[in-house]
Amino acid sequence: MARTFSFDLDALKRDLDGIELEDNPALVKQKSRDFFWYSPVLKRQLDDVTGDLVATPKDEDEVIRILAAAFKHDVPVTPRGAGTGNYGQAMPLSGGLILNLTAMNKVKAILPGRVIAEPGVIMAQLDRETRAHSGQELRLHPSTANTATIGGFIAGGSGGVGSIRWGGLRDLGNVIRLRVVTMEAAPRVLDLSGWELHKVMHAYGTNGIITEVEMPLTAAYDWVDVLVGFDDYMDSVRYADLLGNSDGLLLKEIATVAAPVPETYFLRHQKFIKMGQSLAILMVAPQSLDAFLALTEREKGDVIFRSDTASDLKGIPPNFELAWNHTTLRALRVDPAITYLQTMYAPPHHLEKIARMTALLGDEVPGHLEFVRFDGKITPMGLPMLRFTTEARLDEIVRLHEDNGCPVFNPHRYTLEEGGMKQTDAIQLAFKHEADPKGLLNPGKMIAFEDPDFDFAAQKTYLFPGLRVAS
């Protein structure tokens, strides 16, 4: 099913009279991009992608008007928060309309253990409001919390800071309710909760537009950023694993990064970092600090930085901006040849797997682990950096991981399936047919919809035939 889209943009604009629009090509292109360029593969494939028009609705009624008009004129619609994704989630492969949701940024209600908000609110701002209101904060946020929107996180993210306690966004209970507008002649508004949430979560906005979110909150603390050094990377990994499994210690973030990444790429922290040390990157609750330090001392960890005692924090980013994909970002800024992978080392043999991959790949793939809860178990997820040479070698390294029992969630693919579970998500697909019968929402991202016969087992990269080449 090759798909092309032709539409009358002027007719669409007329129908959107009164809604904030932008058609300056430079500005539209700016709003057509995300952090896809972390991947040299996606950079090659998507660098010319751009939409035709940006619409910025101020409320749900305007979203409904926009979707109805786009449906009528057969215009593709790609929703977008702050565009901090890494897989082209918010990039309009077939052009058309960018639905910029950042003006829908109101926090509507803060309750014990929950918050109701519009999708475009920046997560750090949301946390500021819930903290000020009642000492609460989101369970989970990405390392881009200072710029990313809550709606974008739900539609395009999977977990992050806080996952060491709460698991991932997909875990039942980490999103309470989503309000979603469908892409039909008369768009419907649906409130989804429980299992129904999986219809639209991490679906890149391919099957509905989120207009309201209800999220669980947890107690906010003045988290202490701590960096702990080890001369041997595997010692830092064992230490992080022990911390994660210490049930009485409250931490919000546990990551490890292998030398020489800290000394080479963590430029803001140079005055603290010792040559040759690998680091554990941690956020510790103040009430757990005594116990945490007792354990760290026993494990011979070298506490090189504590935000609660550092004499000068000027210019020092928070620890969570050393973690998750900010690790990669800091490396990329120094060495543009760096890219990354997303892997998993399932317990109980996670330490052996990490040691084996480290031995196999050495400094070509410098280690970076994020410890999270996964099905109840503390599990190191890998976000190793990768010194890119060729796409063939990249694919080879992916296969090396898979051959050694370490699944890869490939960040060098722009489709839902190739990045994630390598198969059709029947629930998302069924809802796509229901909520977006014309296939206008974020075209090209769900292979199961675009090409029902695609053979996932063949290990061929999917190329969306609707990808619009720049003229």
Next chain:
Amino acid sequence: MARTFSFDLDALKRDLDGIELEDNPALVKQKSRDFFWYSPVLKRQLDDVTGDLVATPKDEDEVIRILAAAFKHDVPVTPRGAGTGNYGQAMPLSGGLILNLTAMNKVKAILPGRVIAEPGVIMAQLDRETRAHSGQELRLHPSTANTATIGGFIAGGSGGVGSIRWGGLRDLGNVIRLRVVTMEAAPRVLDLSGWELHKVMHAYGTNGIITEVEMPLTAAYDWVDVLVGFDDYMDSVRYADLLGNSDGLLLKEIATVAAPVPETYFLRHQKFIKMGQSLAILMVAPQSLDAFLALTEREKGDVIFRSDTASDLKGIPPNFELAWNHTTLRALRVDPAITYLQTMYAPPHHLEKIARMTALLGDEVPGHLEFVRFDGKITPMGLPMLRFTTEARLDEIVRLHEDNGCPVFNPHRYTLEEGGMKQTDAIQLAFKHEADPKGLLNPGKMIAFEDPDFDFAAQKTYLFPGLRVAS
């Protein structure tokens, strides 16, 4: 080392002038008992145990005066909170002075994530104060929270409600600091934190008197009590295990109880309970309720009770008073021949172990599991009821568990070692020699101190030669 204690009680009393004392034998005996009678073995051994005098200090200065005077006159001192223990923790085996700490019940400071309090405060009262102050509560409490003291819990307990999230009291971080007075001519006051806490935690007050506690707090919610029925006990166990491992669901309590315990012994809940059903006993955060119900429906659980929707809660105890040793208590009230065990079913083969023991012992040992975090893993701890016939059969059932890979923490023993780890705790023993050189604190509870040559491997029950027989 046979020890007997002889002392001049009148001389002691003179030295305690101005401190609240009680020597009425009936009242002293009442304050010399705990819930040891859950065990027919301890009931036989300890039924006649009584002290000679109760002293009730109102502050730390009075504790110091009492200890100095008792040291001078060689009077054994057994500290006591509310006496809700089950192993004779607070029973004065050699008579002497009962140190009743319930008048030291002030909450001194409530801070973000922590509380500082005197040891005698009732835990439910502590939670009321921290809730009213800032929406916080203790991480852990026993099922006796409405009567038990925080100091008694730390000195004689191990975990309870909340352990599904935070593990046990012994886990580093679940107690922040303890202030302890030693038993010497001039008692010292020590502040212990980090690893030092293990010197005195769960030591039954054998090596120091706790005069102040600093505990971590967590966010308080209006926990919803839910009972979920299953026709097959193992289905309830698998469901509870799944709940515990669902990282996005916030629960404070997960227990399972096999039929016919609910229908026979949970008298206050009779109108909800269906014949033949085993139950999962749960406390669910309101913000997790939608997700919890979605999972419960998928698992075909029968929600027979919800405290948030029940029409009449009059006379209905909270769910935590169906759990932990309140399960046993409810059974005992109906059938005095009931006692219990404490076992553990370590993952990853926990479900098989539970199924095997259930098949082996059937209704002679009705199943009761408490799901907790243990070294990072969701682990079912057993508190099975046991239809007692003889001590020989009881010991046989203990051995049956051990032979099948299920360790038993024997609640039919009054010593630290026999109930717990079957070996000398070198840290507690060393601190006993330092803090209680005369061995006056709670004599007879620490075998390693009373009889350094005791052979733990011989599996013989320790009989304290200082046990004072009633005259």
